[in-house]
Amino acid sequence: MRVVSLVPSLTEAVTLTLPGALVGATDWCTHPEGLDVARVGGSKYPDLDRVLALRPDLVLLNVEENRRADADALVAAGVPVRVTYPRTVDEALTELADLLRELGAPAEPEWLLAARRAWATLPASPPPRRAVVPVWRRPWVVLGADTFAGDVLRRLGVTNLYADDPERYPRPSLDELRAREPELVVLPDEPYRFTAEDGPEAFPGVPCALLSGRHLTWYGPSLAAAPAVLSAQLADPVVRPG
Template sequence: MHRTIRLGHVPERIVSLVPSQTELLYDLGLGDRVVGITKFCIHPEEWFRSKTRVGGTKNVDLDKVKALKPDLIIGNKEENEKSDILALEDVAPVWMSDIFTLSDSLKMILALGEILKLEDHAQNMVKRIEQEFVALEKLKLDQKVLYLIWKDPYMGVGPNTFIDHVLHDHLGATNVLKEERYPMIELSSLAEKPELVLLSSEPYPFKEKHVAEIQKILPQAKIYLVDGEYFSWYGSRLLGAPKYFHQLFSE
């Protein structure tokens, strides 16, 4: 958003508007310093049950955030609406992330570690993630892949996204979609037919019944139900992603 935030002290009352970064804050050991989260911040469950929820990622309840008297709000360019962020800037400093690659993720973790005075925790986490992803280099799918995130209409993941980066740069797959971001598509008229179709658990909760439906349209493809959090959550969830990918694609 091309602006600078200034903090006069180490934040002690934090509101997170990003599910993957909420989980990151927990794993960095923030504890009671996080006072508010969204209804989609489902990890960890103990925070989901106990922390004040301030609405969704796209429709933040401004009054609930104000009532929490935060001294830092954490947002993300893709997850949150610009209008919400601009309004929240009148409440507290809003620190924004914009994530496209693994490198972006690691820089984000280190930056939050510095802001929150948890540098050692953040640096150790980044080293562990880097080590896990080095082991992932042995896994090369070398297949044409379609990653679906929505139904009615079908929507897929194209270039210029974190998921596409994971598919291409870390799993060695070729994305059949060429339109950037999250295009609406007709499965029957794809210019390039996928060899592998990945049905994400989020934001649309694809189930086993959808596998059969899509198999009729794309009979040549292998179709997997996948945990979308490991493909799209760019915080501490990255620690478990390489192991998940190995298990998923080694079956």
């Protein structure tokens, strides 16, 4: 089967599980390192002519990563698509297992079994911390309800103060974020690249945890290491003077 992936998480999952199946990926598909397949542009604006030229048997997409218009265009061109949309860790594990089985994997790969074990045997977390989770700046955008990353953080003892917001990605002002009086600010390095110099200064006196975006938002082989990586980063926040 010839597969094109427009989702970095799934690019890594398919490549490690079924070497040779993947024939194309986006420019943002950075894992596994050294990936040598045709590149088809970005996740939001792929070059569909390049995708079609690869004669894929299946194109992998995600509701949040990709545009509905591109999925519709591929279907109209006669190309089968598989659209993923996990909103919890359990849903991600199930969707991955189903996808890999349908692509011809004879059994669940070791990385997926390791991910199941890692999330089933989480160490005791500290008392829940009330947090805001910005994912963009200028304007500020935060995690709201019903997101995969939100479920990851919940399992690690982080209570998202916007988890009951009607929007999945609310856009509060900085004053509104501060008014929530978070005990913790979670700053992933993607999609916006928050750093120790860009982010914590907006929340003086509040601990700011700088997290690996790949381990927070990717649903693939990184899931196996995510609990340990993220727990360590949550335990080592940056605090700017108040």
